[in-house]
Amino acid sequence: MIVSVSPPPPRTAFVDARRWPDVATLPKVSALRTAATERTVRRALGRLPLHVRLGGGQPIGLGGPLMEVRDPRAFFRRIAADGLVGFGESYMAGEWDARDLVGVLTVLTEQSGRRVPVPLQRLRGPWALGKAAARGDVRPHDDLPNELFELFLDDTLSYSSALFRGFPGEQHLLAAAQLRKIDRLLDMAEVTSGTQLLEIGTGWGELAIRAAQRGARVLTVTRSREQQELARLRVRAAGLEDRVTVLLRDYRKVLGRFDAIVSVEMIEAMGAEQWPDYFMTLDRLLAPSGRVALQAVTVPHDRLLASRNNFTWIQKYIVPCGLLPSTEAIEQIVTGCTGLRRAGRDGFGAHYAETLRLWRERFAARAAEVEALGFDGTFRRMWTFHLSHLEAGFRAGALDVQQLLLVKDQDLGTG
Numbered sequence: 313m314i315v316s317v318s319p320p321p322p323r324t325a326f327v328d329a330r331r332w333p334d335v336a337t338l339p340k341v342s343a344l345r346t347a348a349t350e351r352t353v354r355r356a357l358g359r360l361p362l363h364v365r366l367g368g369g370q371p372i373g374l375g376g377p378l379m380e381v382r383d384p385r386a387f388f389r390r391i392a393a394d395g396l397v398g399f400g401e402s403y404m405a406g407e408w409d410a411r412d413l414v415g416v417l418t419v420l421t422e423q424s425g426r427r428v429p430v431p432l433q434r435l436r437g438p439w440a441l442g443k444a445a446a447r448g449d450v451r452p453h454d455d456l457p458n459e460l461f462e463l464f465l466d467d468t469l470s471y472s473s474a475l476f477r478g479f480p481g482e483q484h485l486l487a488a489a490q491l492r493k494i495d496r497l498l499d500m501a502e503v504t505s506g507t508q509l510l511e512i513g514t515g516w517g518e519l520a521i522r523a524a525q526r527g528a529r530v531l532t533v534t535r536s537r538e539q540q541e542l543a544r545l546r547v548r549a550a551g552l553e554d555r556v557t558v559l560l561r562d563y564r565k566v567l568g569r570f571d572a573i574v575s576v577e578m579i580e581a582m583g584a585e586q587w588p589d590y591f592m593t594l595d596r597l598l599a600p601s602g603r604v605a606l607q608a609v610t611v612p613h614d615r616l617l618a619s620r621n622n623f624t625w626i627q628k629y630i631v632p633c634g635l636l637p638s639t640e641a642i643e644q645i646v647t648g649c650t651g652l653r654r655a656g657r658d659g660f661g662a663h664y665a666e667t668l669r670l671w672r673e674r675f676a677a678r679a680a681e682v683e684a685l686g687f688d689g690t691f692r693r694m695w696t697f698h699l700s701h702l703e704a705g706f707r708a709g710a711l712d713v714q715q716l717l718l719v720k721d722q723d724l725g726t727g
Contacts, residue, residue: 327405332690335404338386339393349392350384362419377415383407400625400701404693413696414669417704458516458542463681464674466490469516469542472577472607473664473713481666483674489667493607494522500656500717501572501605503528510597512563512575517543517556519574524555531570533561564589569599576607577713579642583633584620587641588649594718595650604652604718609664609711613638630698639714646718656717664713665706672699 329336354372357364361376366384381387386407390398402408410416465471466487474481474489475496481489497519503509505527511520514534520543523530534540540560547556573594582590594604611619616638627634639657646652675682675695682692705711 326688327690328688331688332404335401335690338389339398341389341393346389346392350388353388353391360419360423362416376419377410377412379408379410379416381408397623397625397628400629400694400697403697404690406693413700414672414703414707417701418707421701421704421708421710457685458538459685460682460687461516463678463685464671468494468518469546470494470518471515473609473660474667475660475663476666479662479666481663481670483670486667486670489663490518491522494519497574497576497605497607497715498523498526500715501574501603503572503574508569508571508599510566510568510570510573512573513578514539514543514558515576517546517558519576520556520558521547521550521552523574524550524552528555528572530556531559531566531568532556533559533563533566535560535562564593566593566597568597569602570597571599571602573598573602573604574606575604577609579606579608580636581631581634584635584637584641587637587645591642591645591650591652595652598652598720600720600722602720604716606716606718607713608642608716609636609713610639610642610659611636611711613640615710616641626698629694636711642716651721652718653721654716655719657714659712659714661706661709661712664711665703668699668703668706672696672703675699 327336354366358372358374360373362373363371363375363378364373364381365371365378366381368382371378383402386405387402390402390407392398394401461469461471468487468490470490470493472490473493474486475493476485476489477492501507501509503523503526507523507526507528509523509528509530511523511530511532514520514532514536516539517532520530520532524547532543534543537560540558543558547553547558575594579587579590598604616636620635643654646654675692679692682695683689687695702711706713
């Protein structure tokens with residue numbers, strides 16, 4: 313008897329094996345493990361408020377956003393081998409898709425740890441666990457060219473959460489929302505004329521420019537030569553070279569004392585082993601009666617404890633050393649390692665969800681220009697997945713963004 317075996321469906325996108333070896337090639341994993349993973353995943357998906365169509369069959373799930381798994385064999389094999397790392401790589405390979413990607417990822421994040429069985433908790437939302445070895449020609453987040461970010465950021469070139477007056481956020485108001493965020497940080501640090509300000513993490517210079525326009529003298533440090541060059545150009549165009557110095561320097565090598573220190577979304581890219589050094593450096597550099605204003609993305613403490621020793625998709629493809637802190641972890645380090653104390657805190661995670669939505673929409677609208685810069689379809693799917701699963705994390709409440717005020721311990725209660 314001749315048995316006809318249907319070949320697996322073709323990939324929906326070409327994947328350059330040299331640039332993306334782990335996306336182009338399916339991982340090695342036993343058929344037994346793959347089958348067990350498929351049973352578990354199918355069962356779990358059937359209990360979620362999703363429609364999941366596996367290979368063109370009838371959808372499973374309780375109804376909701378549609379997730380199209382075009383190549384179930386590859387999809388389950390990747391998950392069996394690498395958890396969420398494989399889940400993300402399967403999306404990059406075009407093996408599954410969703411018209412409402414954020415909606416699908418939001419459901420998965422919201423249901424994490426609720427009705428999802430223990431074996432499937434390897435897929436826990438944006439910061440889920442997975443084991444894999446990073447390899448291939450993947451450019452880390454900090455090495456991407458300025459031109460890419462200019463395509464989807466607003467005119468301030470602020471790559472951090474904006475602060476809107478109301479929802480939904482609108483594209484033409486994004487720059488104003490970014491300036492509102494910056495102004496609130498500068499107000500928190502009491503930056504005025506004559507303030508000696510240190511900024512850790514220059515970005516492309518908008519905060520330094522805004523502070524100098526208040527009359528502050530600003531030293532801003534960055535690890536990126538491309539960012540330093542563009543920030544200097546923007547400072548010069550604003551006529552503020554006499555008030556702003558942009559240095560290519562590790563923040564730990566900065567000397568002196570400053571009336572105020574600001575740092576926007578830097579701690580997330582460091583790794584937990586560097587957090588004590590970071591806060592001790594803030595303590596060392598802050599003058600008596602000075603103020604530190606930080607903006608940081610945070611996770612609930614139980615999620616930090618569950619994920620801090622695991623390898624994630626975002627570490628593999630976006631921020632190699634990245635780990636999100638919890639407010640409890642920050643509090644423990646600040647209290648235990650420094651003479652600083654928290655004097656204020658304000659969370660605004662819903663604003664980050666809107667910021668990410670606007671970035672994602674701009675990125676999609678300018679896909680041809682992204683391609684013209686040399687970024688292939690796999691990169692574009694990777695970046696779309698990155699922006700979408702962060703947005704899902706904020707919409708599900710699994711992530712927050714906070715502005716924190718730190719002062720010297722003896723200054724608490726002095727106003």
